[in-house]
Every structure is written in C-alpha cells, then in structure tokens.
Amino acid sequence: MVATAAAFAVSLSGCGGSEQDGPASSSDTAAAGKEGDARVVKTVMGDVEVGAAPERVVVLDTDALDSAVTLGVTPVGATTVVDKAPFSTYLPADKLKGIEPVGLIAEPNLEAIAALKPDLILSNKVRDEKNYASLSKIAPTVLSDTTGPTWRENFQLHADALGKKNEAAAVVADYDAHVKRLTEALGGAAKAKETKVGFVRFVEGADTRLYLNDTFVGSIFKDLQVGRPANQDTTGFSLDVSAEQIDKANADVIFYSTYGDPKKAKETDTVGGPLWKNLDAVKRKTAFKVDDNLWMLGIGYTGAGQILDAMEKNYAGAGPR
Template identity: 40%
Template structure:
C-alpha cells in the first residue's frame, strides 16, 4: 500500500487523466469527500481534515512518527499494550484484531457498548470517558494511548507523559478516518483497509436490496434533550454511504438539531429509527411515544418507527458497530 501522501498524489494524477471531458464531481457532504478506489481501497472518507492525519511509514514498519490532532508522536516499536479512551477507539482496535489492556467506560447500559461486551471481559477499566483515572492508566504500563482531542484535550500532557499518545480530532462522523489513524499507530494499515473494504462491500449489498427511495429520520432521546441527527454523525455517514435520503431538517452538515416534545412532528419521515441514551427508555422517550402526537406521525401509522440499540447506532463509532447498523438497515428496509 502506498504511504498516505504518495497515495494522495497518485489519486490526483488518476483523477486528472480520467476527468478529461467530464464535469467535476461535487462533494455531496460539504466536508471534503474523497472517493478511494485505488490502491485496493473501495471506501470513501468523509472528513478531509481528519484524513490528513497518520503516518508516512511503510505498512507495519517501526519506528514511525504519527501525525495527529495535537502534534506528532514517535513510536519506536509496534504497540501491544494499548489503552483506549472512547468507544470509537475500542471498536476500531478490536476490529483490527487487537484487544486493549485498558478502556474508558461509557454512560451506556453497562459501561461498554453491549455489542462489544463479550470481547472485553478481561480488559481493565480506567475510569469514565469524561472522568479518566490517570493512576489506573499508569499501572497498566501502556505503550500506546488512543483518544480524541474533543474528549480529552486538557489531559493530553499527562497522558503523553505516561505513554505515546495519539489523538483524533473528534469521534463520530470521521469514524473511517479515525480507524485509519488507529491503524497507523498500530502498524495495522493493511488490516484496516480490509476491514473498511468489507464494510463498503456490505454497504453495496444493502443498497441493492432497499425497496424504493425512503427518507430516514434519526431520533435520539437524551436527558432533557431530543435530537434529530444530521450528516456529521456516525450514523449519518452510514446512511449517506447506503444512499438513503434524509428529511430536509436532518440533511444538514451538523451533528444534530434539537427539538422539543411538542414538535415531535419534525421527526416524521418514511422511517424513524429512534433510541435513548443510557440505560433503558428515557422519560422523554416514554412521554413522546405514548402521546397522540407520536401516534399521528406517518411513520408510526405505517409501522415504520423502529427502536434501535443506542449503543450500536450512536455509541458504536467504529467498523464493528457500523456493520451491525447495516444489518439493521437490511432487516427493516430490504
């Protein structure tokens, strides 16, 4: 596989040659989509800024320097004792065939996304995502710490003093780029390409089986907060990859838009997929889904309002979770 800068140049040359007589293809997301169909890659990336991060080293070769959101980190050897600070890094590391020695817990139902629970029974916890235990991390003697600037920016100096630390810019919609960054830090670039190519192949299968052109609404209940999720979200990227349309109020280059219980009509579409953050249906979900406003929605009347696993659809943030979302989409829409 070509290193990232050389690969970028190669793609540019291919596009220059093949674009003669053809109009330029605009970015449909507004965030710098890059179609990757060379070098064995079949998938598209969603965030040009995040895609700039990574290493120039040949696959699997150490030492290497990894460019990330807070600078550059040198790794003298292939890491084996990895601590992950969010569910996205956890999913990505597991998808590449490595089990971390430590992980931060989430506010989900069991502290770790349930779909990953069986794979992390022996992994030590190092506090919560927003309340990390630096002493616990130190005791694990890690040789790599993976997290994000959005989650743990202020702790980067302390973390990098414990072990080499690589931070993405943010979790969520750049989940494919984040997986590639994790792979660069681990020297598992080839494995990452395989994982993401498998995802894209599954996307293509699901896309072919979808009936019609349904519009999909993403509704999530948080504590005192009801959100409609937009394009700059983990699930928003997956829906776009599958080619599923969104209502105008969700076809936005934002993470989400907030609505009130009284305006739940704004969540209507051909299909509504909804969940609550945390353990069990939230009070807001219970109140909304038992109301007359809810039963009047077209999707509800059609039996197309589907509760989904929040820990997969909104907390997964990595390839394993993405594949499970595709399974759900095929189940309901094919």
C-alpha cells in the same frame, strides 16, 4: 432495550486548551516499543513516535475501542461512559475480557493508566487535549481531532498507530461491500434516495433529538444514499424538539432509541401520543426502536456493520408507498 449512559458520549463538548508538552518519543517512555522499531505517526498534536507493533494499548473513547477490537487488538485498559458501566456491549464479550477500567471518558485515571505500563494510548483531542501532556509522559499518545462523523479517518489513524494498515484495508473493503449490498436490497441508489430516513433519540433530562448529517448515524445514511427529511438533511449535530413538536420527526422510515428511563425521557408518552401515531413511518409500520448503545457508542466499523445489519433486518425494501 436497556439504555446505557451514551448521552454522555454524544453531548460532551470539546475540552479547553491546556499546557502542552511535545509528543513523547519512544526513548522517553517505558513502553514505546523495541529499540529500532519506532515509527512516526502524524497526528493533530504533531508527530508521535510509536513502537512497530504495540501490544499494551489503552483506549480512552469508544471509537478507539471499536477500532482496536475490529483490528484484532484487545486493549489492556479503557475508559467507561460512567462509573462501573460496562464497556461497549455491542462488541464481542470475549474481545473485552481482561480489559481494566481506567476512569471515565474525558476523565481518565492517570495512575491506573500508568500502572498498566502501556506502549500506546489512543484518544481524541475533544476528550483529552487537556490530559495530553500527562498522557504522553506515560506512553506515546495518538489523538484524533474529534469523534463521531470522522470515524473513518480516525480508524485509519488508529490502524497506523497499531501497525495494522493491511488489516484496516480489508475491514474498509468489507464495509463498502456491505453498504453496496444493502443499497441494492433497498431497491438501488435511486429508490434509496426516494426514501426519507430519520433518527430520533429520546434523552432523559433533555429535549428529543433529531439527528442531522454531522453525526455517526448521519454518515451511515449518507453512505447508503438514502434520502433525509428536509429539516434533517443539513449540517450540524441535532435538531432538538419538545414532545409537542415531534411532528417534525416525520419521515418514511424512522429509527429511534432512548437514553435513560423511557418515561423520564418522554419516550413513553410521546410514542403513545397522537402526534407520533400520525407520523408517516408509524402509520406504515416502518418506525423501529433500536439499541441506543450500538447506534450512539458504536462509532467504528464493527458498530457500523451491526447498524447495517439492523437496517437490513428491519426495513430492507421499504420505500415510498
């Protein structure tokens, strides 16, 4: 599968502090909603006044894009991972039609955003704390604290800002039902727990990453109640290993993806080497290559649902043998 520049999104560190203005109210922005329609949304940056039903929404990270599309809103603008990169390709193309690029994640183009006359901007503190004062002068700006494993809480915040709480409840119920179906397909919670599941990401320009529990994929594994290899069943983002340490990826089931060129990311040599071939999942034919774009950028309910679909297709029923 063709890899995208998703590593940027998962490796970008938190932004430093910057001068902060108070949250913009609807009276301070050109597009905060009709007079009398304003609602207060509680955010990590304080209370933000938002119009009743924002229609011109700009999203500045992939989780906010997933939330908007999941809730039936096509943003007028969105950032991309790198210049001229497509928006999240796992999302339906018709739901992305007409979205204008407004710079890069963590480096939004403020002039391009202002030109779209948004009535709501969605992002997170990790990416855009430094831009918050400027963004708030353009439109009400709702930031979550971070991204990744907090995707469920972020979705609720986005739904509140978009005036879509009822729709959000239905989305959550559908996801919970999907998790239950897949857990049952894996033989039930007890059997699922016996199956040790790992995620490996080959990254061009960096060591290979074994993803831990404080990640988007780690949270989905937890929802399914699957087991985790002991060295990956811990808090944190990733355990980084060299090609010579790939035996540390051992698990009953392995999902793996690649960012960048497979050769430069060491996937080609590693997967073709003896250590990889000796892993339990590889010997059992339960090591599955998956779409890096989806598993790394699909930080929301639509992405999570598609990951559950992929897991069900690949290995439902796989367990210790």
